[in-house]
Amino acid sequence: MSVDTLPKTAAPEAGNMSRLAFRMRDYGIVAALVIIVIALSVSTDTFLTSGNLVNLLDQTAVIGLLATGATICIISGVFDLTASATLALSAIIGVQVGRVTDVYVGMLAAVVAGALLGFVTGTVVVRSGVNSFVGTLATSMVYRGLAVMVTGGAIVYPLTASAETFGMLTWPSLFGLTSATIMFVVVVAILAVVVSRTTFGRRLYAVGGNAEAARLSGIRVGSIHVTAFMISGVCSALAGLILASRAGSAQSTMASGMELTAIAAAVVGGTSILGGEGAVWRALVGALLLTLIGNGFNLLGWDTIYQQVLQGLLILFAVTMDRWLRKRTR
């Protein structure tokens, strides 16, 4: 016996309309970014120079990589406050391994160290069952402490012979962009595809959106979280390599506090800290926006006394605009 129900999908035009609105609402933050870009292009003659754009991307690389890692963790419903400690520790390991082998092996070692540290963080959080915020906070203290122990609190350098090679990430490359920028763009593109197109990506959203539903569907929630932390660890290690390559050295205090800027960038981009939503491109937009605001101020030469106030107001403007556009079309 079967009873027919009314077909109740909206009329086709309405569907397209609503889908268009749906698209629009997702890009409020991009609109905010565009407005700021236009304002800067009009008010300075240095902003839209290729030199400045190259710098801008170069300045975005580190925070962009960290924000990407943060976004992936946040989508899956966890925070990774170890990011900057992992960055420091893996950069140090990279330099130290590089001293006894060669620079490239050292860089590889840094990335492997980042992944391993991510694995440890994830395992600690998952196994202890502790909230990721405090779990990763404690873990990050351990990592920073280890970094101090490894270096004895001093700065570590690559061998003099390889110092030049070690600086490779600062070299100009394709289209005049720095190698760091290229690496950053490639990694973020890969991760964007992983998150938006693969089954792993879907699991990530499912775990972050409703961990219990995910578990009941047979998803290993724990391993998804561990993997998210590992990806974040690799992003941190890469960011660490960029910073070390720029400084020509590594030290235990590198980038301290930057995990919060990274989370801020992720959230400014529009990823919800509640998990289950967000996207890698949003990390990029958020990081770009934050960098851009700083860059703009520097180029405009405004008094730095007002800079912080205005930066805060601009961020507020950007996220509020994003929020309102989204709400209006909901």
Next chain:
Amino acid sequence: MSVDTLPKTAAPEAGNMSRLAFRMRDYGIVAALVIIVIALSVSTDTFLTSGNLVNLLDQTAVIGLLATGATICIISGVFDLTASATLALSAIIGVQVGRVTDVYVGMLAAVVAGALLGFVTGTVVVRSGVNSFVGTLATSMVYRGLAVMVTGGAIVYPLTASAETFGMLTWPSLFGLTSATIMFVVVVAILAVVVSRTTFGRRLYAVGGNAEAARLSGIRVGSIHVTAFMISGVCSALAGLILASRAGSAQSTMASGMELTAIAAAVVGGTSILGGEGAVWRALVGALLLTLIGNGFNLLGWDTIYQQVLQGLLILFAVTMDRWLRKRTR
């Protein structure tokens, strides 16, 4: 016509049993604290001296006040990242007002400023509809910037004539405890009662646990949030007064970054960052635990190189133990 059903409440002993277990599980973190206290009492002969206990409470006061504010915000489902900026700005206002009136009026002004700043933060977050994490982050930049503008980047002092009075919060008071400790204990006790016994407290939990259900129950979700931010603002201002009183001055960089330690203390105490759960006493326990670990290291004379690692491990131990005790009895 009426239908009677069998009364089917569990047998009384079973009920008591479960209530006991239920209680137990809530105090895992206290157990962890007690273990650390015992360990320190046994391994040093200085820990359990009244002098040290007075110090310990004095050292806990600032972070304890901030953690209390953070806890109240977190219970209601928001983060207050402006805490340390509000602290600085209101302490500065307190000193400045104190210069033109008198120290006591200045202190009152600081508290009023804290409440007002909390009101502004809350209104910004509620009105813009932006996630509190990024909303308060941006607002805190504005506040810090204002602090710099107000002071011109310099340190502000009370008038020389009132410098001594201004230091009053460092004076010993009841039972040899410092006035700061007394103030801290009184404020936290009041807030504990407010949160656990008043209708406002009930609404706080409801809003944090399920904002939509709260709204449909006739609760003004927005004003509850604003009030939470105001309480947090007052806590920050009081913490700022303690710091200023100790330093004999105020400046715009005061306590920067401390909002995160405060949130950490809240979470270490066992308040869930998801909102709707937690308690003021937990903030106290969390703050005490963090202070205790630092205090213990100093008394034990361990090398700072290992301190961070061990601190991280100890925090992990405490929260994991809390977590496991809770789970086991669930």
Next chain:
Amino acid sequence: MSSQKAPSIAVRGVGKSYSGVSVLHDIDLDIAPGEVHGLVGENGAGKSTLLKILGGAIKADAGGLSFDGEQVTVGSPRDAIKHGISLISQEGALVPALSVLDNVFLARWSHRGGLVSARADRKRLAGLIETTGFTVDPDARVDGLPIGVQQQVEILRSLARGARVIAMDEPTAVLAEHEKENLLALIRTLAAGGTTIILVSHFLEEVLSVADRITVLRDGALIRTLTAGETSPRELVGHMVGREIDVLYPDPQPVPDGAPVVLAARGLRRGLVNGVDLEVRAGEILGIAGLVGSGRTETLRLLFGADRATDGVVEVDGVTLAQHSPRTAMAAGVALVPESRKEQGLVMQRSVAENVALSSLSGRRTGPFVKRPAEKTAVGEIAKSVDIRAADPEAPIETLSGGNQQKALFAKWLLRKPKVLLIDEPTRGVDVAAKTQIHHLITGLAADGMAVVCVSSEIEELLALSHRVLVLRHGEPVGEYPRGTSPEVVIAAAFGSHEGEPR
């Protein structure tokens, strides 16, 4: 659905307790392959707990399971899925921000080399939709869907897994009449194809019509397993509550002549809802009927001010509610028992007492302080009158069984003694005995002069309870029927086929 035949299931000595309180003990149960096995019992009897154990969602403290005579461990949902068991849980297990498509194939997405192939999934979903007759938009985010549709998504998911055993925990509680029929037909088809179905439901007729055998649980113990053809609702209820009781709908008292209009709405519009007018008098119960997604819930929300109407007015006692919001509505004496207890009704991590007291906090306070003894008394009384069974009133409400949560939600609004009571699905997930109790409550309240507007997908309930029934279709009123109208007429109106002319 599956090439493999469903196994025979044997449950042996299964028990479970929470914090020392046993909620399930020593359950022995055998289910034959391809059988439809009904599971009935009062709220809190342990039905969901048993199903969760089968589905691996929770672990039993004692006992074991075997499939086809082989001892198996079901320690996790993964294990259960591996054995071909699929659980549709009472609380719902959807990922809010994902689309219908992604939810249906959750963790089972078609993929090529790890890349998700949405196109393949879309095709699979189209096939499933055809077999079930459900209508869902594959691209809609599930958190925007009416609960009935969400339930359909969960059912589609179980089918998509090709499960050999499907355990359904009250799948029909939120479905409208014809969709229930749809589902029951589907269950029969699946069983005929060899799938084993375990069905938990409080609709005894429904269970009797589809199940081969029925097991009754009471207080966590298995009372008896009966053959469906050889028993009656009356006998089942007897086993459920431990003695015979009458389950009859009470008749509402007639509305006194000249009773004033308490609630009136004119030209309400918002989204789907397109021009709803209604009037309810003191002592009157107005039922609203319609298909899933016809805008019944939205109409109630507009009346309460939970959403603000883009057009139209709501009046209470002839006074227009300006600045319409839940607060102003409540101040005017209106209360809404919402449809979704998890999303809109309860604060899950807070205690039963706190939840029940929440909407009437300001009524019991001294200055800013909650009058705790008064609160305890009030909550205790109301809990007794709707029969909430909680081992510990201080425990989080999420530890209560589904039906008891529903009763708590009801109690929360009754505690305010409103003038106008808006109820969305009053007896969802509530057991037979308690359902009768709630009906008595509602008719009793109306008799005392309350105006009631009631939405229910259970047409029998609605017709028995209401003085008048308003039928909505696509957000528009299409007719109003007096007491005594036959269900067929109302359903036909909801479908838009005008066999029975409205008066």
Next chain:
Amino acid sequence: SNPNNNNDAGTGAAASAVPADKKLSIGFFGFAKANSFAQATWAGVQEYANANNAEATFLDSNFDGPTQVNQLQDAVTSKRYDVMIVQANDGTAVVNPVKQAVAAGITVVVEFTPIGGKYDTIEPQVPGTINIIDPPTVNGDGLAKMALEGCQTVTDGACKVAYFQGFANYPLDTARTEAAVNALKAGGASEVISNFVGGYTPDSGRGAMQNLLQAHPDVNVVIGSSQALQGATPLAAGKKITFVGNGGSQQAYDFVEKGTWYGTYAMPEKAQGAKAAELGIKKARGETVPEATDACSTLTDYACLGTKDKLAGKTADYSD
């Protein structure tokens, strides 16, 4: 306004000298606007610049290394400054942008903290820059020297010294701590306690002191940042403990004058700022200036070792 600046060890002229009548633009990349030490530097920079046909701007990095890197990079892009005076938050991170600046023909003066990772030399570590700095190891040695002298004033027995670290295990702090601890041990201190973090605020100093007095009530001398000691000093009232501060703030001067502290490491910071501006402007105008200047020995005749007699009659440049 500096008496002994005539040791022209000599460095080449700037790439392109700016004529004397053209107004120069100076960017001062300080620690933070909200920092009295940086404000003192700023006052010196500004004063000298205004008097010598130049205009200075304070770029506030708010103690953040990466922010400062971006500011330097953007400053090179905007070509806004002829002279950059850098007070580096993170001496290694800014190496690259400083190199870029030098390559772009901008005169870079490294002030107070070294740029590059060596903490024991005054020589520029980025070719083409001018250093006027106070190497952390020199600073540490100086603190130790005063502490050992101070010991004599409170005890004639064994000398027990506590050294409050700044930021725990920051390379710069580590280098300074290490230098101080070694010098203390070599100089005959009976015990050196260096596991307390005093930080850079009165509050953290107060906490450290409370704990120190519990663990080591018999300590004789406490070394720490002037801010930390400000919080620590009141707790030692009535005890035979003296202090050696690191920093030339008004408060430190007062404590030394009152005899509560044996001494403080007092850098005339405003003078250092002025000197930095002077070096930068001169080089930008094509004059030859020394490549490396040791701030303490150049700007003071007591090598920054500010004991009571040395500081007598002098005023501090800033207060904290």
